[in-house]
Amino acid sequence: MSAALEGLAERYLHLERPTRWRKSEIAFWIATLLPFFLFESYLSLASQVAITALFALSLDLILGYAGIVSLGHAAFFGLGAYAAGLIAKHGWGEPLSGLVMAAALAGVVGYAASFIIARFRHLALIMITLGLGLLLYEAANSASWLTGGADGLQGVRMWPLLGYFKFDLFGFTAYTYSLAVLFLVFLVARRLIHSPFGLSLRGIRENPVRMPAIGAPSHAHIRKIYSISAVMAGMAGALLAQTTSTVSLEALGFQRSADVLVILILGGAGRLYGGILGAIIYMVARDQFSGVNPQYWYFWIGLLLIAVVTLLPNGILGGLAQWTSRWSSRWSSSSRRGTPP
Amino acid sequence: MLASLVGVLFDGFAYGMLLFVLSVGLSVTLGMMNFVNLAHCSFAMLGGYIAVTLMNALAWPFFATLPVAFVAAAAASVVLERALYRRLYRASDLDQCLLTIGIVFVSIASAAYIYGTIQQPVQMPPYLRGSVVFLGVNFAVYRLFLVGTALAITFVLVASLEYTRFGAQVRAAVDNQRMARGLGINVQRTFAITFALGSGLAGLGGALAIEMVGLDPGFAFSFLIYVLIVVSVGGLGSIGGSFAAASLLGISDVAGKYYVPQLGAFLIYLVMVGLLMWRPAGLFGKR
Amino acid sequence: MVVAMVVVIAARDAAVNAPALSTRGLNKRFGSLVVARDIEFALPQGARYALVGPNGAGKTTLINLITGMLQPDEGRIFLGEDEITSSRPEQRVKRGLVRTFQINTLFPHLSVLEAVTLAVCERRGHGGAWLRRLPAYRDAIDEAYGILGSLMLGNQCYRLTRELAYGQQRLLEIALALATKPRVLLLDEPAAGVPREESAELFTAISSLSQHISVLFIEHDMDIVFRFASRIIVMVGGRILVEGTPGEIAADERVREVYLGKRGHG
Numbered sequence: 091m092s093a094a095l096e097g098l099a100e101r102y103l104h105l106e107r108p109t110r111w112r113k114s115e116i117a118f119w120i121a122t123l124l125p126f127f128l129f130e131s132y133l134s135l136a137s138q139v140a141i142t143a144l145f146a147l148s149l150d151l152i153l154g155y156a157g158i159v160s161l162g163h164a165a166f167f168g169l170g171a172y173a174a175g176l177i178a179k180h181g182w183g184e185p186l187s188g189l190v191m192a193a194a195l196a197g198v199v200g201y202a203a204s205f206i207i208a209r210f211r212h213l214a215l216i217m218i219t220l221g222l223g224l225l226l227y228e229a230a231n232s233a234s235w236l237t238g239g240a241d242g243l244q245g246v247r248m249w250p251l252l253g254y255f256k257f258d259l260f261g262f263t264a265y266t267y268s269l270a271v272l273f274l275v276f277l278v279a280r281r282l283i284h285s286p287f288g289l290s291l292r293g294i295r296e297n298p299v300r301m302p303a304i305g306a307p308s309h310a311h312i313r314k315i316y317s318i319s320a321v322m323a324g325m326a327g328a329l330l331a332q333t334t335s336t337v338s339l340e341a342l343g344f345q346r347s348a349d350v351l352v353i354l355i356l357g358g359a360g361r362l363y364g365g366i367l368g369a370i371i372y373m374v375a376r377d378q379f380s381g382v383n384p385q386y387w388y389f390w391i392g393l394l395l396i397a398v399v400t401l402l403p404n405g406i407l408g409g410l411a412q413w414t415s416r417w418s419s420r421w422s423s424s425s426r427r428g429t430p431p
Numbered sequence: 432m433l434a435s436l437v438g439v440l441f442d443g444f445a446y447g448m449l450l451f452v453l454s455v456g457l458s459v460t461l462g463m464m465n466f467v468n469l470a471h472c473s474f475a476m477l478g479g480y481i482a483v484t485l486m487n488a489l490a491w492p493f494f495a496t497l498p499v500a501f502v503a504a505a506a507a508s509v510v511l512e513r514a515l516y517r518r519l520y521r522a523s524d525l526d527q528c529l530l531t532i533g534i535v536f537v538s539i540a541s542a543a544y545i546y547g548t549i550q551q552p553v554q555m556p557p558y559l560r561g562s563v564v565f566l567g568v569n570f571a572v573y574r575l576f577l578v579g580t581a582l583a584i585t586f587v588l589v590a591s592l593e594y595t596r597f598g599a600q601v602r603a604a605v606d607n608q609r610m611a612r613g614l615g616i617n618v619q620r621t622f623a624i625t626f627a628l629g630s631g632l633a634g635l636g637g638a639l640a641i642e643m644v645g646l647d648p649g650f651a652f653s654f655l656i657y658v659l660i661v662v663s664v665g666g667l668g669s670i671g672g673s674f675a676a677a678s679l680l681g682i683s684d685v686a687g688k689y690y691v692p693q694l695g696a697f698l699i700y701l702v703m704v705g706l707l708m709w710r711p712a713g714l715f716g717k718r
Numbered sequence: 719m720v721v722a723m724v725v726v727i728a729a730r731d732a733a734v735n736a737p738a739l740s741t742r743g744l745n746k747r748f749g750s751l752v753v754a755r756d757i758e759f760a761l762p763q764g765a766r767y768a769l770v771g772p773n774g775a776g777k778t779t780l781i782n783l784i785t786g787m788l789q790p791d792e793g794r795i796f797l798g799e800d801e802i803t804s805s806r807p808e809q810r811v812k813r814g815l816v817r818t819f820q821i822n823t824l825f826p827h828l829s830v831l832e833a834v835t836l837a838v839c840e841r842r843g844h845g846g847a848w849l850r851r852l853p854a855y856r857d858a859i860d861e862a863y864g865i866l867g868s869l870m871l872g873n874q875c876y877r878l879t880r881e882l883a884y885g886q887q888r889l890l891e892i893a894l895a896l897a898t899k900p901r902v903l904l905l906d907e908p909a910a911g912v913p914r915e916e917s918a919e920l921f922t923a924i925s926s927l928s929q930h931i932s933v934l935f936i937e938h939d940m941d942i943v944f945r946f947a948s949r950i951i952v953m954v955g956g957r958i959l960v961e962g963t964p965g966e967i968a969a970d971e972r973v974r975e976v977y978l979g980k981r982g983h984g
Contacts, residue, residue, distance in 0.1 A: 304841075393533065
């Protein structure tokens with residue numbers, strides 16, 4: 091009788107186990123509060139890390155989970171940044187509403203673009219995402235009356251957050267703000283991944299041919315996740331504009347799209363925390379080596395990319411997962427269950 | 432008016448021919464193995480720098496550097512193929528992109544370290560300088576040389592594809608890899624040779640490009656975008672497609688910069704996105 | 719009034735008696751290569767038909783045409799009474815026309831239970847739902863579990879798809895198809911690559927499927943075909959050569975020639 095009951099529960103447990111909060115996750119999020127106490131002089135950097143992590147998370151949703159390779163995702167980041175900057179410059183400096191409006195704009199553009207994106211794969215998709223990103227960059231460059239062109243957007247003045255917390259050079263408000271937004275968006279992303287929609291996305295990534303054969307509307311799914319991802323990327327860009335009070339063209343540029351791709355792959359795509367981990371490592375390392383000529387920085391990044399792709403195809407988190415599963419299978423002899431995503 | 436139009440068309444076509452020489456190798460290898468080699472222009476850059484070194488440091492004549500550029504780039508590609516690329520033939524598009532982007536970064540940084548970041552100064556031999564006037568239009572001698580060379584290369588490529596046994600193997604492998612293997616063609620070897628030849632051509636193109644567009648460490652990236660446009664618009668595995676797309680791109684770029692300079696590269700990207708949406712496999716592509 | 723009733727009854731009978739799947743004048747060519755020529759057949763409700771023929775006869779192509787993965791140059795396809803010639807593949811699946819693949823087309827890194835639950839959720843319209851977690855959809859999970867049980871995959875359902883034995887992966891192929899509640903099931907060489915002893919099991923599982931499902935399967939093993947099919951369609955060179963009961967086909971001269979290689983394709 092109890093065996094039957096156990097069999098009854100097991101299938102729910104199998105699907106529920108990956109959705110549980112693990113101790114390491116809780117420890118990680120508590121650790122994100124450390125900069126307030128240990129690294130007070132680095133709070134500005136910490137807020138940059140949080141912003142980059144949010145951007146990488148948005149890319150993970152389309153790349154790691156739905157399998158869409160985009161070389162132009164900075165388009166939405168830049169859109170959010172310029173939108174938030176322009177809103178503040180033209181008189182409305184309230185951060186939260188500015189954030190929402192900028193994210194909404196990025197989302198609308200993302201929704202429109204998703205109709206194109208969903209129809210292509212492979213090289214055509216890569217080139218189209220690259221082309222659209224470059225187009226937006228050129229447009230922003232030309233429209234210097236609006237964007238400030240190569241000089242960047244000037245005159246962005248933010249009001250205090252919640253009417254009380256001022257944005258200053260110390261970065262206390264900046265980090266609190268960025269971290270809070272990151273965490274909330276992360277919760278949404280986490281729920282999304284563990285929902286039936288998340289399962290469908292993984293299905294698209296694993297085998298796009300099989301999805302229509304089981305009646306799944308792949309295109310509609312892709313449009314949905316792409317739009318959601320655009321909103322998140324736009325939020326990250328808006329945060330950048332609001333916390334640094336500047337926006338420059340590089341927010342839209344290919345370099346930023348390529349950087350976030352490197353960050354995500356470094357940490358490991360399709361594992362929810364890969365982007366965050368990659369952002370931490372990349373940004374901290376770049377800060378440490380900031381004295382070095384940028385040319386040489388990219389030498390090491392190049393070597394790192396080559397190493398990661400040939401030796402650690404699933405990024406750091408993937409390597410860790412493999413390593414721990416090898417260890418745990420040494421200690422236990424029972425049959426392997428499906429590993430969580 | 433007409434004279435300047437013809438001049439612009441010719442200059443655009445010459446630029447297109449340069450792009451063609453740079454791109455054709457990538458188009459064929461992409462079509463054959465579907466291997467996304469974003470480091471293609473690094474081989475071009477290598478050829479360029481070899482030519483520059485030979486001319487400036489060792490006072491070699493320009494023509495003598497061309498075959499060396501070809502061979503050096505081909506040799507480098509063989510090394511890289513054996514060491515790295517071979518392991519990722521079955522990997523995803525993304526992994527191949529990332530590996531080759533990594534190689535691009537390394538190559539740019541190395542070039543900057545060795546040669547510095549300024550454009551390399553070179554002196555073309557006197558018989559390639561200046562221009563000739565024909566029917567009231569100015570034709571730069573170097574550009575005529577470029578067009579001539581590119582057309583000669585095209586002829587050799589098309590002839591060898593059509594009339595040699597190796598060419599037949601290449602065509603078979605591009606058309607249907609599994610079938611070709613089943614017929615006993617050593618696809619791996621065919622690909623390795625084609626890859627070397629294609630990279631060699633890129634190296635040659637890099638050497639030819641110095642006079643026309645200048646050589647600096649950013650070359651590997653800045654031309655990559657144009658090469659990718661040519662390849663994706665022209666269609667993978669199609670020499671004719673690359674020729675057409677390169678000509679189209681070259682003429683559009685030069686004409687655009689001449690007649691509507693405010694638009695910059697906007698027009699090119701717009702045309703590319705539009706063309707790809709209309710024909711995702713490229714103008715002459717198969718899939 | 720009486721005439722109206724008679725017409726209605728006749729129409730309803732016709733609907734009940736309409737073949738589950740039928741095609742008319744299906745044609746497809748790739749350049750000069752004709753892969754389907756005037757294909758015309760009807761699969762009655764609840765039938766178990768086999769589609770046989772030498773390699774290259776166009777059997778898988780026919781399935782691709784029927785499911786919408788390929789567009790025919792000419793011809794019409796009907797699911798029951800409804801024409802589906804211009805419907806998109808997902809729409810045909812929603813109407814009950816489902817196929818399996820000759821080469822395993824599965825989700826390697828999903829567990830078996832996840833894969834079938836995915837198919838069930840999509841069918842139930844939950845595929846886009848992202849506010850609640852997957853474990854909350856117990857009905858869907860139960861249904862998936864039941865399907866796996868009926869195909870003897872219950873004790874494997876927690877393993878990753880890529881870890882399954884080949885024969886079990888073929889069963890999973892069918893499980894995914896069943897999860898969409900098909901009315902017509904097209905099986906493309908379901909036992910391909912499965913050792914002899916296991917393929918009989920597989921076909922027993924197929925033949926025990928509900929009578930509400932009409933099945934057309936491609937198969938090369940003639941023993942299996944004669945055992946499990948009520949009727950056989952023979953294709954050669956893109957055309958239907960002949961159609962009949964197992965007895966009729968076994969006795970047909972032309973079929974024997976085709977299989978013994980005396981006559982070429984088409």
